Amino acid sequence: MSDAALLSIAVDRNAPQPLFQQVYEEIRQRILAGHLQPRAQLPPTRQFAQELGLSRSTVTAAYEQLICEGYAAGQRGSGIYVTELPEDSLQTATAAPRRPAPSVRHGADRPRPFAAGIPDMRLFPYEKWAQAVARTARATPRHLILSDDVFGDGELRSAICNHLSEWRGFAATPEQIVITAGAAGAIDMVFRSLARPGNRVALEDPGYAPLRSMVPSLGLTPIWMPADRAGGANPDALRTDGNAPHLICLTPSHQFPCGGAMPLARRLDFLETARQAGSYIIEDDFDSEFRYSGRPIPAMAGLDEAGRVLYVGSFSKVFSAHVRLGYLVVPEPLVPRFRQTAERFGVGASIMPQRPLADFLKTGEFHRHIRRMRRLYADRRKHFFDLVDRHLSRYVRYTDHQAGMTVLLSFLEKWDDNEIACNAAARGLALQPASAFYARQPSPPGLLAGFTAFDVEEMTAAVQTLADVFRDYRRADTDALN
């Protein structure tokens, strides 16, 4: 009996994994271990949710993921069944899920359509970069392999200061710059240096999903700041209880995933709150290079006179995610503490790209490349919005924030965005459900779509495929209601 195998499922509300993922994983293990045979029917979501004491949407999300990964199949209303897995998947409980065959064509090394926050690496100036590398190799070969400082290469740290002053409107000295393994490495370093288990960390809701699992995995307690579409995170949330958070994580230039920029009044409010409470602010400035109209919004770090803001920058969005470089700007009084962290744990960044990247910045190649990409992404954004207006206006609406590498498409109907993202994945599209970014606030259903890495032809095909996904979903939805 399949139901007997499922009765023993236990979920842990204190575990860092979301509940739906625990349910998904438990069922998957039972399928792989052979306790749930092919063609066995999974219990109806309503009944199973009651048995487990969980919400129905949790069970639905678990089922969707099983369907998405090929472990189960079926339609809403007509029952979900365990699929036949290839023989070798069953030999071990650790085998891979089957992936649905993509229906949108793309090369093996190309990102799937709508993949978010990815530069178009076909347009990278490889030759110019190779020249910068070759210059370093000739002039100072030891700088390709050896770092003189635990914070990273001195010339790169100087070049970043110039970049920040010209592009982000604030002054920092090279001593304040730490080169890290991407923005994630920078955020990790702040947590290691400034937070201790039990500390409270304020996170945007909705917000960047990996932070949500990172914070409890370090023994920190998340508290939630509702972020609205217009102005980003709301500082009022920090005043509702007396106990101020130790760290406040913000995306003020371009709220992720909604897209709005935080108004000056709120920025000042956060800074004053942090100053009074002795909290620190992490300013994650993840894609501020891409603003398509008006003047760039200076970084919040530039307003910080009390040394409360830790600015996090990334080279993944304009340069290459595969080189894994980011940086952190540390307020001067905190520098010794961060040096201690760096000496104890290392900073995780490879020294090898650092001196060539300094060269790339100093010769202006880096900024020529940003400007070129910004023009291109502006065109792609316009084309994408035209396509959405033409093919998807019956299903979604969006706000044009004139910035960034992604757009949040909000559904006009109360449809299940997990299910639609899953259906889209089955056709090779990489859209993320809006609900994945929400923690406590009710999630208006929608999809996060990246538009930067795809040319006109690719995007046209992708939007048409997405329109098919919506059309099929609406048809099934209407059928289910009748």
Added chain:
Amino acid sequence: MSDAALLSIAVDRNAPQPLFQQVYEEIRQRILAGHLQPRAQLPPTRQFAQELGLSRSTVTAAYEQLICEGYAAGQRGSGIYVTELPEDSLQTATAAPRRPAPSVRHGADRPRPFAAGIPDMRLFPYEKWAQAVARTARATPRHLILSDDVFGDGELRSAICNHLSEWRGFAATPEQIVITAGAAGAIDMVFRSLARPGNRVALEDPGYAPLRSMVPSLGLTPIWMPADRAGGANPDALRTDGNAPHLICLTPSHQFPCGGAMPLARRLDFLETARQAGSYIIEDDFDSEFRYSGRPIPAMAGLDEAGRVLYVGSFSKVFSAHVRLGYLVVPEPLVPRFRQTAERFGVGASIMPQRPLADFLKTGEFHRHIRRMRRLYADRRKHFFDLVDRHLSRYVRYTDHQAGMTVLLSFLEKWDDNEIACNAAARGLALQPASAFYARQPSPPGLLAGFTAFDVEEMTAAVQTLADVFRDYRRADTDALN
């Protein structure tokens, strides 16, 4: 009153930090905040330990660290006092501890004498490496910036397979290799892929200290395998209770920090235990390239027929720690699961050094460099042992394991190794106390000394300085007894 400020110290026995570190941190914060004034006397260790309900050695270790970092000063027996800190340290509770001025001369970019596990980067073939980089830049510039596969560069993964087959005696296919950000990145990836909060992880005791804090920080429960000097970790520890660990972390080629190689019988015992219990073994093969006599001991992964061993290799010990490259060899049936992890979280390794390193391996430069360093380190080891025999034989003994980059010097007396490491640090030496590696087993006091990065002149001076440290300690110890 200083005592009043200290009465409110609270320690958390469930926190991942050691108790002594919590006490240290609490006192440090009070000094920086001005609650403990300069020249205030810290309570005697015995009295303070009773008040806090802690062991006296915990309080002593906390005091030692404060002394070591310049927050306190004094002598055993005559009382410990808060030192005068420079004015600017007191402005913020996050200021740096003062570091004692080194009394052994060394350049700013040189490791401190006895620093463990560090290659001598003065002897790195920079020109050859620059040539390998330049060849990649000319031939395939895109491979300096873009990865074709989430597991890393294909040519490097192939080259690693050849290396493993020739140097470590086991066969793997490139599909099984994941390029990671150092060995730490590889271990982190195993935890993310195979363990879930609440799982038990068996660790060597004594063992690699960062693992001890990493395991609980991921919600995993450590269990301890006593490791002896002769044969490394003992598999009997896993049979004393019924509940097998999910992961078993081992250093079979060269137990860290004791230095012994695990005999074949124990290796087979671990493999069989893992097979029966469904556990996985992490084989951390951190410095096996350096064996100075006899035949190299093949990796444990070569004995694994059941797909239970995850082999972790590093380029930090022979190549450069600053390039941050390591790798993981994943048993074939687990490859899809690790691909999922890599796609979700990334692998953290920079693509940039990968194709040049493949070139370096294929042209034989890499192995020429290993052989050169092995001859050099063999000579340095001999010189180091001669110096120890001549200058330190009244204080320490050691076992010559004919391998590795470090030696554990065991004290002949029951002296406090924290205190002696601290005194040595005050004279610029980077020795680690043996007690830092022990979790549950009683720690025989000693010091871990690295010998690879220092030439004859540097090592001679360093051993003489260390002899002075011991002489002064013995004198103070004798005085205290009289």
